């Protein structure tokens with residue numbers, strides 16, 4: 043991102059996502075977290091791939107799923123988003139690709155307000171992997187993987203090249219599975235295909251909603267390994283939702299801890315381990331020490 | 336692999352014509368074209384009501400005497416005028432028939448003066464023959480410009496009858512004699528007779544009759560039961576052919592309770608004005624048929640299984656009203672034949688009926704598909720109103736078929752059109768419901784993923800929802816198809832033909848073979864259609880949805 047809109051630039055300079063809310067009671071507020079903040083960001087000097095400013099989401103029934111979220115993901119970084127079920131992780135992710143609109147605040151994707159971008163075009167630039175893979179059952183693996191390239195109007199030759207390049211990266215043999223249907227694959231294979239599909243059009247940002255959540259521990263571990271090697275290779279910005287602390291520690295460059303629609307802490311695994319910002323984060327870390335992996 | 340790659344492009348971007356179409360789409364296209372061609376063929380073979388003005392439509396009610404008289408009218412008109420005749424025989428009852436005449440769907444039909452007075456004019460029974468005729472004549476002309484032609488020479492009234500030996504033992508000659516012994520008698524009466532003011536209801540009032548037991552019975556059974564002694568007394572029509580066979584005594588109506596039922600042609604005034612020759616030829620039948628003659632003609636149809644057209648022709652020949660040239664090839668089929676030879680002997684008729692049947696139900700279903708699937712698509716987009724509209728369409732289903740058919744007559748006349756319209760309405764609901772719920776419930780997580788990856792709603796509909804909903808939609812079509820094929824048997828009641836014709840005729844004659852000759856092909860047809868659509872259902876099921884091999 044060569045040029046950022048001034049507003050984003052400002053918030054970036056000021057490290058807005060890490061700022062403490064002025065109007066909150068400092069001692070009890072769960073939004074409060076350790077301020078490792080903007081010096082560090084300045085050191086990194088990396089622009090935000092994703093940024094949220096004062097984002098809230100209230101559902102028509104009145105319940106708030108997210109409240110005043112100040113948050114950002116740097117380019118090339120993998121942000122693990124962890125929290126118990128119902129804490130608002132999926133909602134936050136859906137605000138990014140405009141499957142939902144915030145009731146308050148602004149979401150920036152690559153520096154531009156998401157609401158100013160055409161949702162269809164925006165989504166094609168954001169890879170997406172749901173928990174169950176969400177593969178089209180009536181399409182072959184090949185067709186599934188090529189979905190976005192095809193939406194973007196790539197030539198068939200280019201699509202073909204992409205499939206032959208991508209599937210091996212995920213330890214899948216195109217010759218074997220390209221013509222199969224999703225029901226003819228194992229759960230682990232299906233998830234890998236889903237990841238391949240998310241990556242197919244080479245999007246700058248990939249959103250993964252508990253991509254390994256439904257797999258057995260062995261397969262999950264396997265896929266996490268592959269994910270790690272893929273990550274270093276592709277250097278994409280990723281948001282990875284998980285409810286598994288060890289997965290967050292393994293895969294995330296930084297981790298966001300979400301509870302009941304509030305962010306409790308954003309930080310690297312080291313920062314979380316050594317200086318948990320709230321009692322909740324501390325309890326998570328304790329629990330992680332007791333049951334690692 | 337590359338072929339598949341090519342093919343999914345057109346699946347989403349349907350406008351890029353140069354790409355080869357995927358298999359599933361070619362398939363759907365082929366099925367669709369096939370159905371279209373087939374239905375158009377059937378449509379053109381059906382005679383929809385677009386009669387030229389020199390065509391006379393002759394109707395009849397759904398019992399044999401009415402059919403016979405109508406057929407005599409028809410043949411007479413054909414023989415003695417330049418007019419063409421379309422037959423709409425076997426309409427379901429007086430209301431349907433008269434409604435058809437009043438609205439111009441038919442031009443004439445045989446009716447009885449008593450029925451005109453009581454059932455159509457809704458007036459209390461009168462007892463003098465001439466005054467009844469004059470009264471209905473005046474009223475029908477005045478109200479509807481419908482003409483009662485000169486009576487044909489016989490009455491078909493209600494009467495009470497019992498076995499001759501029973502009558503003698505009990506000393507019965509008149510209905511008044513009956514009052515005394517009625518509390519010891521079991522009576523078997525027709526369902527209609529029991530209900531009617533000019534039937535049992537008025538009769539008991541007029542004579543003060545009290546029977547030990549009144550059993551509602553079907554026509555033919557009554558005769559057999561009386562003959563065997565299971566019941567003592569029955570109601571008869573005075574021209575019933577069976578009276579010539581069974582040794583029954585008809586009790587004299589000494590109070591003149593039963594209103595006179597003189598048979599005559601009922602004709603629309605407009606058609607008489609346009610074709611005066613019509614009135615002339617019909618009046619050739621004035622007083623031409625006396626009661627014994629009518630009984631004999633009825634007997635030939637009822638008991639001897641002769642064809643209505645043949646008996647009508649013979650009757651006209653006896654009167655020297657038609658020539659020999661008109662004789663049609665006729666097979667007289669004995670009812671006692673075993674079923675399969677009987678079926679074989681009727682093969683050409685049955686083939687035609689099956690064709691009509693398929694045409695009716697196919698067109699009804701086709702129109703149903705044409706409306707219900709797009710409507711389902713719209714409702715899926717507009718879910719607020721969906722449940723209400725689906726419920727309203729569902730309510731159409733609860734209208735009894737016969738009633739729905741009757742409602743159609745004032746709008747569409749009689750014949751194929753109202754039947755197709757009624758079948759169409761019946762076919763809507765299963766297709767609509769399945770289209771709506773199939774689309775709505777089509778793998779929500781898959782739809783959501785498609786959306787998240789940047790598919791437009793239109794692409795989602797075409798590439799995900801529709802293919803995934805296809806088996807459900809097809810199941811709805813299948814349900815509708817069976818339903819429609821079944822209900823189409825009732826189309827015979829409004830003169831639309833189909834396999835209901837032999838069923839209805841057979842029910843009137845209590846001829847099991849005749850009933851079966853309609854019912855069996857109808858059943859086979861339903862099973863075949865079900866089996867075929869079951870195949871189609873498998874066929875439209877997208878491949879990945881098949882169970883893992």
Ligand SMILES: Nc1ncnc2c1ncn2[C@@H]1O[C@H](COP(=O)(O)OP(=O)(O)O)[C@@H](O)[C@H]1O
Pocket residue numbers: 101102103105106107125126127128129130131132133134
């Ligand atoms: N469409 C909706 N309407 C009302 N409440 C919703 C809706 N979607 C989610 N929620 C609520 O918002 C909260 C956060 O949901 P979600 O983001 O799915 O949580 P997570 O993904 O962390 O499990 C939950 O309490 C959930 O019940």
Ligand SMILES: [Mg+2]
Pocket residue numbers: 131132133251
């Ligand atoms: Mg979730």
